[in-house]
Amino acid sequence: xxxxxxxxxxxxxxxxxxxxxxxxxxxxxxxxxxxxxxxxxxxxxxxxxxxxxxxxxxxxxxxxxxxxxxxxxxxxxxxxxxxxxxxxxxxxxxxxxxxxxxxxxxxxxxxxxxxxxxxxxxxxxxxxxxxxxxxxxxxxxxxxxxxxxxxxxxxxxxxxxxxxxxxxxxxxxxxxxxxxxxxxxxxxxxxxxxxxxxxxxxxxxxxxxxxxxxxxxxxxxxxxxxxxxxxxxxxxxxxxxxxxxxxxxxxxxxxxxxxxxxxxxxxxxxxxxxxxxxxxxxxxxxxxxxxxxxxxxxxxxxxxxxxxxxxxxxxxxxxxxxxxxxxxxxxxxxxxxxxxxxxxxxxxxxxxxxxxxxxxxxxxxxxxxxxxxxxxxxxxxxxxxxxxxxxxxxxxxxxxxxxxxxxxxxxxxxxxxxxxxxxxxxxxxxxxxxxxxxxxxxxxxxxxxxxxxxxxxxxxxxxxxxxxxx
Numbered sequence: 001x002x003x004x005x006x007x008x009x010x011x012x013x014x015x016x017x018x019x020x021x022x023x024x025x026x027x028x029x030x031x032x033x034x035x036x037x038x039x040x041x042x043x044x045x046x047x048x049x050x051x052x053x054x055x056x057x058x059x060x061x062x063x064x065x066x067x068x069x070x071x072x073x074x075x076x077x078x079x080x081x082x083x084x085x086x087x088x089x090x091x092x093x094x095x096x097x098x099x100x101x102x103x104x105x106x107x108x109x110x111x112x113x114x115x116x117x118x119x120x121x122x123x124x125x126x127x128x129x130x131x132x133x134x135x136x137x138x139x140x141x142x143x144x145x146x147x148x149x150x151x152x153x154x155x156x157x158x159x160x161x162x163x164x165x166x167x168x169x170x171x172x173x174x175x176x177x178x179x180x181x182x183x184x185x186x187x188x189x190x191x192x193x194x195x196x197x198x199x200x201x202x203x204x205x206x207x208x209x210x211x212x213x214x215x216x217x218x219x220x221x222x223x224x225x226x227x228x229x230x231x232x233x234x235x236x237x238x239x240x241x242x243x244x245x246x247x248x249x250x251x252x253x254x255x256x257x258x259x260x261x262x263x264x265x266x267x268x269x270x271x272x273x274x275x276x277x278x279x280x281x282x283x284x285x286x287x288x289x290x291x292x293x294x295x296x297x298x299x300x301x302x303x304x305x306x307x308x309x310x311x312x313x314x315x316x317x318x319x320x321x322x323x324x325x326x327x328x329x330x331x332x333x334x335x336x337x338x339x340x341x342x343x344x345x346x347x348x349x350x351x352x353x354x355x356x357x358x359x360x361x362x363x364x365x366x367x368x369x370x371x372x373x374x375x376x377x378x379x380x381x382x383x384x385x386x387x388x389x390x391x392x393x394x395x396x397x398x399x400x401x402x403x404x405x406x407x408x409x410x411x412x413x414x415x416x417x418x419x420x421x422x423x424x425x426x427x428x429x430x431x432x433x434x435x436x437x438x439x440x441x442x443x444x445x446x447x448x449x450x451x452x453x454x455x456x457x458x459x460x461x462x463x464x465x466x467x468x469x470x
Contacts, residue, residue: 221276
């Protein structure tokens with residue numbers, strides 16, 4: 001009996017713990033999940049994506065010329081939101097009510113499947129998000145699998161609009177699923193450090209900017225899926241971007257990640273990112289002369305927010321880890337001491353934000369390495385995660401130099417080609433009609449013999465008299 005009561009008590013406390021943990025998890029005020037082109041709702045990662053069909057009360061769709069499309073071959077390995085698509089034959093938009101002003105996450109899901117009626121590979125279109133040009137001449141990604149494009153933007157209007165505009169000769173646009181979620185307040189702070197060479201300045205108003213997520217990687221660990229992230233993000237392994245393997249070590253942590261107020265929250269970075277890392281370690285009296293380095297391809301002529309995630313899960317005690325941080329080859333932070341940042345607490349996460357310009361190489365380089373304060377027989381550098389976010393340019397675009405007004409008018413290349421062509425054709429037709437008319441008029445005048453007794457006159461008078469005869 002005592003054993004049974006003990007088990008019941010343990011089960012009660014376990015349920016209470018799980019309930020409290022669930023209650024404290026992030027619950028967004030605005031949480032729109034749309035299953036585009038579907039007639040029924042779908043569940044993915046314990047989240048319900050609602051149908052946008054005309055029968056649904058949550059359609060949010062304003063489109064006089066759109067239709068649903070179902071994949072010809074359903075792949076059971078893909079979530080159901082990629083089995084259907086909403087196809088647009090004319091500019092169309094989704095409108096979402098904003099109840100919680102501030103930063104919002106917008107995710108667009110694309111999968112270029114084919115069906116007996118239409119092949120989505122032939123698509124080409126533009127996408128606008130709340131007046132910002134998100135994509136131009138986009139074809140839906142590659143045919144290897146779904147593509148998810150994510151944006152973070154500050155919204156203080158009553159509505160958030162996502163517009164799809166067919167472009168070029170494809171005559172249609174499409175989307176498989178849409179997420180619009182209000183972000184936690186601490187996701188994007190007000191201030192970051194702006195790097196101009198080796199000079200570091202404050203960048204104010206960061207939380208008022210708009211971003212496109214270009215890279216989001218977990219360093220040294222396995223892929224993190226939306227199921228294991230409180231903001232339903234995907235973190236890819238860093239192997240593709242990591243450039244130095246000799247002298248580096250992967251480390252994994254099985255203890256508790258100690259989130260604390262003022263540091264990184266679980267929404268900024270999940271446990272699965274902070275419980276793995278790559279590091280440089282001194283195993284003798286000498287300090288390794290090497291840096292851990294990563295290279296991330298980016299689009300030139302844009303500013304980028306570079307967020308670096310740190311959590312000292314490798315040091316044996318406090319005050320032993322000092323290292324330098326470099327971005328694009330410039331010293332971004334000298335003699336970084338995690339113990340000082342985390343108020344003398346190991347396994348406590350934090351992050352650093354830097355605003356940088358992409359150089360002409362189209363690469364953002366991130367590196368960490370030993371500093372002058374690094375110690376022997378200790379960890380000399382560590383990194384747990386990296387995020388690279390593109391900032392929109394002065395034209396309000398993430399993809400090109402055309403403002404939204406011109407994008408809404410259609411493909412600029414096609415317009416620039418057609419207008420001169422039409423003008424040239426009109427000019428040639430006008431000349432042809434004019435020349436034909438002159439020839440016809442010349443043929444209609446009857447022939448007559450010129451008079452032989454023309455009096456002598458001055459050239460001017462003679463011209464006048466000849467004119468009067470004609």
